[in-house]
Amino acid sequence: MSLWGGRFSEPSAAEFKQFNDSLRFDYVLAPFDLQASKAWAGALQQAGLISTEENQQLQEALSALVKQVAKQPELPLQSNAEDIHSWVEAQLIEQIGATAKKLHTGRSRNDLVATDLRLFCKQFAQHLVTANLAAIENLLSFAQTYQDAMLPGYTHLQRAQPIVAGHWAMAYVSMLQRDVSRLRETIRRLDVSPLGSGALAGTTAAIDREALAHELGFRYASENSLDGVSDRDFVLDLLNAASTGMIHLSRLAEDVIFYCSGESGCFSMSDKISSGSSLMPQKKNPDLFELLRGKTGRVMGHQHAMQITLKGLPLAYNKDMQEDKEGLFDALHTYLQCLQMLAFAIPELKVNKDHAALQAALGYSNATELADYLVSKGVPFRDAHHLTGELVVKAQQQGLALEQLALEDFQHVCELIDNDVYATLDLEYGLQQRKAMGGTAPSAVKVAIKHAQDWLHAA
Numbered sequence: 426m427s428l429w430g431g432r433f434s435e436p437s438a439a440e441f442k443q444f445n446d447s448l449r450f451d452y453v454l455a456p457f458d459l460q461a462s463k464a465w466a467g468a469l470q471q472a473g474l475i476s477t478e479e480n481q482q483l484q485e486a487l488s489a490l491v492k493q494v495a496k497q498p499e500l501p502l503q504s505n506a507e508d509i510h511s512w513v514e515a516q517l518i519e520q521i522g523a524t525a526k527k528l529h530t531g532r533s534r535n536d537l538v539a540t541d542l543r544l545f546c547k548q549f550a551q552h553l554v555t556a557n558l559a560a561i562e563n564l565l566s567f568a569q570t571y572q573d574a575m576l577p578g579y580t581h582l583q584r585a586q587p588i589v590a591g592h593w594a595m596a597y598v599s600m601l602q603r604d605v606s607r608l609r610e611t612i613r614r615l616d617v618s619p620l621g622s623g624a625l626a627g628t629t630a631a632i633d634r635e636a637l638a639h640e641l642g643f644r645y646a647s648e649n650s651l652d653g654v655s656d657r658d659f660v661l662d663l664l665n666a667a668s669t670g671m672i673h674l675s676r677l678a679e680d681v682i683f684y685c686s687g688e689s690g691c692f693s694m695s696d697k698i699s700s701g702s703s704l705m706p707q708k709k710n711p712d713l714f715e716l717l718r719g720k721t722g723r724v725m726g727h728q729h730a731m732q733i734t735l736k737g738l739p740l741a742y743n744k745d746m747q748e749d750k751e752g753l754f755d756a757l758h759t760y761l762q763c764l765q766m767l768a769f770a771i772p773e774l775k776v777n778k779d780h781a782a783l784q785a786a787l788g789y790s791n792a793t794e795l796a797d798y799l800v801s802k803g804v805p806f807r808d809a810h811h812l813t814g815e816l817v818v819k820a821q822q823q824g825l826a827l828e829q830l831a832l833e834d835f836q837h838v839c840e841l842i843d844n845d846v847y848a849t850l851d852l853e854y855g856l857q858q859r860k861a862m863g864g865t866a867p868s869a870v871k872v873a874i875k876h877a878q879d880w881l882h883a884a
């Protein structure tokens with residue numbers, strides 16, 4: 426029996442029913458629908474709308490369903506129910522008959538589905554926080570292992586200045602820390618119960634909506650019933666948090682793919698996380714990281730789809746809103762899986778220290794040091810920049826690195842240059858100089874790691 430048959434003389438066409446039904450994807454809301462229903466039955470009793478015995482009967486039947494659902498996380502066999510709310514009601518009627526039909530007094534599927542989805546989102550966002558923390562922990566170990574391993578740093582994908590691999594990893598730690606705070610902010614904002622908003626205009630039941638909200642673990646009850654049933658900002662917020670998080674994972678993945686390439690060779694992956702080619706026997710491919718990068722588009726696509734679904738939607742509930750679920754569920758599961766894969770993959774990455782140090786030295790990546798050296802001799806920075814450029818060309822013409830130029834060559838361009846220039850051009854020296862907070866000097870990276878470890882312990 427459908428929830429709304431009385432007004433109709435014909436059943437729904439099978440074609441339409443198949444199109445309209447959502448049970449196949451909203452069954453995952455079952456635990457939350459049961460939780461909301463238990464709280465609602467309690468509120469109905471307090472309002473004098475059902476008796477203590479009826480509430481008792483409902484509580485027991487709902488608890489039995491909670492157990493049944495816990496044992497069957499996947500949709501059980503075939504059911505004719507339209508959605509999770511109809512499914513729960515049908516199960517209850519089967520168990521306890523007439524009393525079950527009283528549960529829907531004063532409520533609507535509109536306030537119920539909004540409540541269920543918020544409960545689901547709150548729990549899932551917490552899983553995402555935990556998964557981010559685990560990934561951060563592994564990035565921190567990597568950073569610690571490689572806190573003084575030199576690596577070429579790039580801008581415009583041209584060698585720019587040497588960095589250490591630990592500094593590279595700590596950049597992603599910063600990003601993931603922001604992702605954690607974004608998720609927590611999302612949880613804080615979605616912590617509002619729409620239950621008791623009715624279909625759109627509020628409920629006739631004399632219930633204490635704030636007490637009901639607290640009973641469900643929400644901080645607040647929604648202020649306006651029209652908004653309560655039609656607000657899906659929390660879905661957008663969570664999809665945005667997921668998209669931004671995935672953007673970070675995709676950038677990390679791209680860096681790893683590049684550093685593992687034959688052209689760079691600064692990183693290598695263990696066999697455990699690489700795949701081969703069916704044709705080319707020599708290949709070792711970074712599929713794991715390519716999937717992290719690739720799945721980002723899918724998550725961002727779900728965010729965009731939801732924005733478009735909500736744009737221009739009139740108040741209050743419209744069936745368009747049923748489209749909030751599949752994309753959200755897929756985006757959140759994808760994001761969670763990617764975070765778990767990242768945490769798994771980081772310990773399988775290795776920096777090829779000697780090779781990376783050689784790579785870091787190429788491309789005149791110590792030219793900034795030479796300019797700074799000239800500044801220390803009293804040359805204005807703009808002129809120092811120009812003179813260094815001339816010296817780079819001179820070295821290039823002779824096929825040499827800057828530090829391989831003869832002193833006469835240096836002095837030919839600027840007579841202030843002396844023998845002490847060679848110490849300045851040492852790559853190590855350049856690294857050590859960048860010791861102000863946030864810089865790549867191993868001493869600064871050490872401090873950054875310590876800060877992040879303290880943050881993680883408190884998180």
Ligand code: ARG
Pocket residue numbers: 447451508509534535538742744746747
């Ligand atoms: N399955 C529906 C959804 O997910 C539940 C709400 C249905 N409400 C209604 N008035 N048809 O949005």
